[in-house]
Amino acid sequence: MITLQQCEQWDQADELAAFKAKFDLPPNTIYLDGNSLGAMPRHAMERAQEVISQEWRTDLINSWNKAGWWTLPVRLGDQMSPLIGAGPGETIVSDSTSINLFKVLAAAVNLQKERHPEKKVILAERDSFPTDLYIIEGFNAFFGKDYRLELFDDPADLQTAVNENTAVVVLSHVNYRTGYLHDMQATNRLVHEHNGLLIWDLCHSVGALPIELNSSDSDFAIGCTYKYLNAGPGAPALLWVNPKLMNQISQPLSGWWGHKHPFAMSPSYEAAPGIERFLCGTQPIVSLSLVACGVDVFLQTDLQAVRRKSLALTDLFITLVEQECAEFGLRLVTPRDHHFRGSHVSFAHEQGYAAIQALIARGVIGDYREPEVMRFGVTPLYLSFVDIWQAVQHIKAVFANREWDKPAYKTRSKVT
Amino acid sequence: MITLQQCEQWDQADELAAFKAKFDLPPNTIYLDGNSLGAMPRHAMERAQEVISQEWRTDLINSWNKAGWWTLPVRLGDQMSPLIGAGPGETIVSDSTSINLFKVLAAAVNLQKERHPEKKVILAERDSFPTDLYIIEGFNAFFGKDYRLELFDDPADLQTAVNENTAVVVLSHVNYRTGYLHDMQATNRLVHEHNGLLIWDLCHSVGALPIELNSSDSDFAIGCTYKYLNAGPGAPALLWVNPKLMNQISQPLSGWWGHKHPFAMSPSYEAAPGIERFLCGTQPIVSLSLVACGVDVFLQTDLQAVRRKSLALTDLFITLVEQECAEFGLRLVTPRDHHFRGSHVSFAHEQGYAAIQALIARGVIGDYREPEVMRFGVTPLYLSFVDIWQAVQHIKAVFANREWDKPAYKTRSKVT
Numbered sequence: 103m104i105t106l107q108q109c110e111q112w113d114q115a116d117e118l119a120a121f122k123a124k125f126d127l128p129p130n131t132i133y134l135d136g137n138s139l140g141a142m143p144r145h146a147m148e149r150a151q152e153v154i155s156q157e158w159r160t161d162l163i164n165s166w167n168k169a170g171w172w173t174l175p176v177r178l179g180d181q182m183s184p185l186i187g188a189g190p191g192e193t194i195v196s197d198s199t200s201i202n203l204f205k206v207l208a209a210a211v212n213l214q215k216e217r218h219p220e221k222k223v224i225l226a227e228r229d230s231f232p233t234d235l236y237i238i239e240g241f242n243a244f245f246g247k248d249y250r251l252e253l254f255d256d257p258a259d260l261q262t263a264v265n266e267n268t269a270v271v272v273l274s275h276v277n278y279r280t281g282y283l284h285d286m287q288a289t290n291r292l293v294h295e296h297n298g299l300l301i302w303d304l305c306h307s308v309g310a311l312p313i314e315l316n317s318s319d320s321d322f323a324i325g326c327t328y329k330y331l332n333a334g335p336g337a338p339a340l341l342w343v344n345p346k347l348m349n350q351i352s353q354p355l356s357g358w359w360g361h362k363h364p365f366a367m368s369p370s371y372e373a374a375p376g377i378e379r380f381l382c383g384t385q386p387i388v389s390l391s392l393v394a395c396g397v398d399v400f401l402q403t404d405l406q407a408v409r410r411k412s413l414a415l416t417d418l419f420i421t422l423v424e425q426e427c428a429e430f431g432l433r434l435v436t437p438r439d440h441h442f443r444g445s446h447v448s449f450a451h452e453q454g455y456a457a458i459q460a461l462i463a464r465g466v467i468g469d470y471r472e473p474e475v476m477r478f479g480v481t482p483l484y485l486s487f488v489d490i491w492q493a494v495q496h497i498k499a500v501f502a503n504r505e506w507d508k509p510a511y512k513t514r515s516k517v518t
Numbered sequence: 519m520i521t522l523q524q525c526e527q528w529d530q531a532d533e534l535a536a537f538k539a540k541f542d543l544p545p546n547t548i549y550l551d552g553n554s555l556g557a558m559p560r561h562a563m564e565r566a567q568e569v570i571s572q573e574w575r576t577d578l579i580n581s582w583n584k585a586g587w588w589t590l591p592v593r594l595g596d597q598m599s600p601l602i603g604a605g606p607g608e609t610i611v612s613d614s615t616s617i618n619l620f621k622v623l624a625a626a627v628n629l630q631k632e633r634h635p636e637k638k639v640i641l642a643e644r645d646s647f648p649t650d651l652y653i654i655e656g657f658n659a660f661f662g663k664d665y666r667l668e669l670f671d672d673p674a675d676l677q678t679a680v681n682e683n684t685a686v687v688v689l690s691h692v693n694y695r696t697g698y699l700h701d702m703q704a705t706n707r708l709v710h711e712h713n714g715l716l717i718w719d720l721c722h723s724v725g726a727l728p729i730e731l732n733s734s735d736s737d738f739a740i741g742c743t744y745k746y747l748n749a750g751p752g753a754p755a756l757l758w759v760n761p762k763l764m765n766q767i768s769q770p771l772s773g774w775w776g777h778k779h780p781f782a783m784s785p786s787y788e789a790a791p792g793i794e795r796f797l798c799g800t801q802p803i804v805s806l807s808l809v810a811c812g813v814d815v816f817l818q819t820d821l822q823a824v825r826r827k828s829l830a831l832t833d834l835f836i837t838l839v840e841q842e843c844a845e846f847g848l849r850l851v852t853p854r855d856h857h858f859r860g861s862h863v864s865f866a867h868e869q870g871y872a873a874i875q876a877l878i879a880r881g882v883i884g885d886y887r888e889p890e891v892m893r894f895g896v897t898p899l900y901l902s903f904v905d906i907w908q909a910v911q912h913i914k915a916v917f918a919n920r921e922w923d924k925p926a927y928k929t930r931s932k933v934t
Contacts, residue, residue, distance in 0.1 A: 128576045135579050142575040150570055150804065151563070158751055159558040160544045162883065163551050171751060198799030200773030201617060208660055228785050233774035233799060236787040240772030244624055245661040253785065328800070335574055335587060335803035356656030357616030358649035367888045369644050369669065371652040383616030383649060384744070387751035388566065389802030467578065472783045 104422060109487040112418075118411050121483040124399050125332070132493045134468045137306055137446045137479030140332030143395040153391045171387050175359075176378060178390070179340065182331070182397045185405065186304065186323065187314035188342050191376050195393055196385055199305060199326050199339040200233045201355065205380050206322040206341065207241050207270065209351040210299045211249065214269040218297050221269035225298075227260075228253040231278040234303055238272060245354075257282050257442075261292065268298040275313070276306035276444030279471045281416075281436035283307070283444045287318040294319070305329060308340065309396075310412060310445035310481075312405040315342055322347075330445070330481060332396030337389050341380050348376060357382035399483065411482035412445040415490055419447045419478065422494040430501035435475060445481070450474040455514060456506035457497075463505075466496045520837060525903040528834075534827050537899040540815050541748070548909050550884045553722055553862045553895030556748030559811040569807045587803050591775075592794060594806070595756065598747070598813045601821065602720065602739065603730035604758050607792050611809055612801055615721060615742050615755040617771065619653045621796050622738040622757065623686065625767040626715045627662055630685040634713055637685035641714075643676075644669040647694040650719055654688060661770075673698050673858075677708065684714040691729070692722035692860030695887045697832075697852035699723070699860045703734040710735070721745060724756065725812075726828060726861035726897075728821040731758055738763075746861070746897060748812030753805050757796050764792060773798035815899065827898035828861040831906055835863045835894065838910040846917035851891060861897070866890040871930060872922035873913075879921075882912045 113119060125141045127133060133141060157165040166172050179193030186193065196202070207224075214221055224238050224246070238251050254263035257277075264271065271293050276283050286302065293300040302323040307313060309330025315323055323342040327333035343351070352373055358364045359381035362372040373379040400408075416436070423432055435448040451457060451474060458470040468478045478493070500506055529535060541557045543549060549557060573581040582588050595609030602609065612618070623640070630637055640654050640662070654667050670679035673693075680687065687709050692699050702718065709716040718739040723729060725746030731739055739758040743749035759767070768789055774780045775797035778788040789795035816824075832852070839848055851864040867873060867890060874886040884894045894909070916922055 126575050128578065133578060139574075139579045141578070142570065147567070147570050147575075150566055154558065154563050154566055154750070158555075159542050159563075162544065162549065162557070163555045163885065164878075164883075165751065197613070197617065198773070198801070200775075200799030201613065201771060204771055212660065230785075231774075232777070232780075232783050232785060235785050236772045236774055236777065239787045240770040243768070243772075244628065244770035326800075334570070335581065336800040336806070337802055337804075339799075352659070354656040354660035355617060355620055356652045356659075357614070358647075358652055359616075361648070361652065364648075365888070367648050369646075369648060369651050371655045383614030383755075384742075384752040385614070386753055386802040386805030388753075388808065389805040390752070392804065462580075467580075469579065472781070 104418065104425060106488070106491050109491040112487040116411065116486065117407055118403065118482055119486070121399065121403065122486070125484045127484060130465050132466045132489050134466065134478040134480070134493060136481035136484070137329050138469055139335055140329055140396060140481070141484055143332055143399055146334065146392050146395040149392060149395050150388060153388050174387070174390055175381055175385060178393050178397070179377065181394060182340065185313065185397070185400055186308060186342060187316050189316060189345065192345055193340055193342045194377050194380055195327060195338050195340050195390065196381055197338060199303070199324055200237050202324040202339050202341040203234060203237045203272070203301065203303070204241060205353040205355050206301050206324060206343065207238065207272065208245070209353045210270045210301060210322060211246055213347070213351050214299060218269065221267055222249050223252050223267040224249055224270045224272065225252050225254065225263055225268050226272045227274065228255050229277060229279060230272065230274055231303070231305065234272055234274070257284065260289065264292055264296050264298060266296060268293070268296055271298055271300045272303065273300060274303040274306065276310065278306050279448060279475055279477065281444045281446045281448055283442050285441065286314065286320065290319050306444055306446070309400060311409045320344060327393050327396065331400065333393040334389060337393050338385060343377060343380065353380055355382040359383060403483070408482050412480055413440050413443065415480045415482060415485060415487065416443060416445065416447050418487060418490050419480065419494065422491065423449065423497065426494050426498045427501060446477055446479045448475045448477045451476060453506045456508070456511035457500050459511035460500045460505040461496055464496045464500070466493050520834070520841060522904070522907050525907040528903040532827065532902065533823055534819065534898055535902070537815065537819065538902070541900045543900060546881050548882045548905050550882065550894040550896070550909060552897035552900070553745050554885055555751055556745055556812060556897070557900055559748055559815055562750065562808050562811040565808060565811050566804060569804050590803070590806055591797055591801060594809050594813070595793065597810060598756065601729065601813070601816055602724060602758060603732050605732060605761065608761055609756055609758045610793050610796055611743060611754050611756050611806065612797055613754055615719070615740055616649045616653050618740040618755050618757040619650060619688070619717065619719070620657060621769040621771050622717050622740060622759065623654065623657050623688065624661070625769045626686045626717060626738060627665065629763070629767050630715060634685065637683055638665050639668050639683040640665055640686045640688065641668050641670065641679055641684050642688045643690065644671050645693060645695060646688065646690055647719070647721065650688055650690070673700065676705065680708055680712050680714060682712060684709070684712055687714055687716045688719065689716060690719040690722065692726065694722050695851070695864060695891055695893065697860045697862045697864055699858050701857065702730065702736065706735050720756070722860055722862070725816060727825045736760060743809050743812065747816065749809040750805060753809050754801060759793060759796065769796055771798040775799060819899065824898050828896055829856050829859070831896045831898060831901060831903065832859060832861065832863050834903060834906050835896065835910065838907065839865065839913065842910050842914045843917060862893055862895040864891045864893045867892060869922045872924070872927035873916050875927035876916045876921040877912055880912045880916070882909050
């Protein structure tokens with residue numbers, strides 16, 4: 103039996119406990135949705151004021167030089183490179199995850215057209231976050247009519263789904279719904295053995311666990327900054343390309359920010375030599391600037407410690423739900439095996455949607471994902487062991503008291 | 519002879535004079551670059567604090583509903599619709615101008631493939647802002663290999679450049695360098711007579727003059743919000759589609775924000791019925807939210823009065839340069855005819871680059887565009903007649919004293 107006292111002891115021994123103070127968290131809330139929208143780093147407001155008041159209001163266009171707005175996507179990419187195992191000049195922060203996926207998908211398919219023109223399959227998991235599938239669909243409908251999207255249903259099927267027809271694989275490192283974590287190195291090896299290229303969607307893993315893009319021999323990666331990295335709502339997304347591929351590839355969203363000499367105002371496009379070729383148009387500077395605040399905090403941590411605490415907290419969550427809520431029929435969706443678990447825990451329940459609304463009313467913020475999935479994000483930098491204990495006590499109360507059984511909680515009017 | 523006193527009298531009679539107070543302008547500056555980055559509306563900081571402190575920090579994911587983040591691109595589009603002669607539900611604010619051009623270009627080409635498959639030319643002005651050409655190039659290189667980009671050199675050549683081969687025309691309403699203004703209605707008619715489709719780039723016209731997209735029978739429009747609309751650095755861009763085309767078109771950047779039922783998490787894409795189908799991924803909410811501040815100010819103006827003052831100020835600028843600076847060899851690039859003039863004035867001079875640096879050192883902020891062009895943006899909401907008088911006195915001093923003749927001013931290290 104795990105007790106509250108035991109959780110308190112774990113908090114006292116927590117090597118990351120001090121990081122909670124670096125976030126400005128709302129009162130009376132246990133926030134278990136940092137995998138959807140990360141909490142606000144304390145220094146984000148000050149940085150926003152500086153960008154708006156000094157850089158925009160006072161320095162105006164001079165900020166393109168003085169404040170380095172023009173180089174910000176590359177500087178932010180370099181700043182976060184330790185979090186993803188990237189070298190300098192390999193990463194940008196720009197546009198959205200969906201748009202970045204389109205860029206690298208086009209680059210990967212184009213490269214395969216040269217290398218292996220007979221390969222005509224883009225492979226993805228049916229349970230991918232849907233925008234990844236929609237982007238592949240849009241790409242194929244317009245530009246890859248001879249390519250087809252094949253979907254596999256279970257992570258275990260990947261091994262057989264990759265074959266001689268596979269041109270490109272698009273895969274979430276951590277599944278947005280189940281929390282399943284793919285083994286990056288093994289999967290890269292599998293895909294490369296079949297002469298395929300692999301695009302990693304890091305949305306639910308970056309900032310949640312150590313990532314080694316280069317040493318695992320990855321090809322391409324994209325991902326959100328506004329989830330575990332706490333960059334602010336809808337902040338621009340990351341895009342990484344293996345440097346050994348860089349000079350062999352191009353991408354179709356070839357706007358002026360990706361030009362070799364953007365201010366020569368030449369009428370014809372010439373791609374910048376490095377990762378800058380994946381830039382397109384002018385970036386939303388206020389939102390983009392705030393990305394640094396979240397990354398700043400991570401650079402003070404040891405990502406191995408983050409991973410240890412993440413697993414300890416998700417272990418605790420699973421164990422406590424099984425200990426406290428055994429009679430309520432919550433079905434664990436997330437893998438028990440650490441090797442295959444990201445940093446959120448999901449349980450399926452037929453009243454999942456309403457139960458999440460009831461929990462939100464109690465100040466426990468999780469979210470719901472179709473079908474029936476109650477999803478709880480575990481962010482080691484601002485959650486404690488006692489937070490998890492209390493969250494599970496609230497879950498227990500919601501089900502024990504049937505608090506989900508209110509019409510208002512069953513109406514699916516909400517967008518998230 | 520125009521005198522300072524005359525300019526002061528014009529300021530006293532200026533029906534828009536009160537609007538200057540709605541902007542927080544830097545001290546000791548005459549800002550003639552609002553066509554590159556608009557000045558800060560006074561209420562922008564307060565709005566940013568609200569978004570960051572209340573919507574992000576306190577309400578967190580609930581803001582997708584409570585603060586209406588999810589619908590913000592469409593609500594902002596509707597808010598600015600009076601400025602572009604659009605109806606409700608026809609406009610979004612999202613992504614960047616370059617990316618929005620890619621979306622509507624793909625939609626237009628795809629529609630022409632059905633309607634007029636024999637048409638294989640995308641026509642544009644050689645002197646377009648280069649990103650427009652780069653995006654067409656990227657599109658063709660990847661997806662329109664049977665299409666070719668044709669460039670015409672002079673606005674007067676457009677009449678003959680449009681022909682039976684023209685599938686799509688991409689045209690800046692106001693040229694970024696020269697300030698040339700195309701006649702929207704006449705150009706739409708010309709292109710439609712040849713069964714072409716026309717994409718208007720409104721970057722240098724929206725907020726500078728009244729635009730009537732619907733009544734001029736336009737097809738597609740895109741444009742910046744961070745220039746005359748004062749939305750903040752790199753703020754997301756507008757995209758408009760004629761409602762009569764809406765249900766015939768699709769676009770390849772089909773991310774989840776453009777889905778008919780985004781939260782059903784279906785693995786297959788179904789486009790939203792209206793303009794939402796041009797949305798792609800999650801938007802940078804802080805930057806996006808600030809768009810409303812600039813538009814708020816414009817909605818209090820009469821755009822006809824804005825246009826009258828714009829023309830009066832650009833007339834004054836031209837006349838004063840000719841009166842005060844006749845001996846310095848400045849060559850007017852911008853059309854004299856009101857019918858063909860936007861809201862900036864450009865002069866060519868072989869020392870243009872260095873002269874702009876010397877002017878900036880004097881607090882007169884214009885910018886430089888290759889080749890030899892000194893560009894001065896005229897924003898009627900926060901510039902006065904006396905500002906123009908003083909700016910021209912500074913130009914006179916820079917050339918009379920050969921202030922441009924410093925090595926530091928001739929080194930092209932700057933990005934804008």
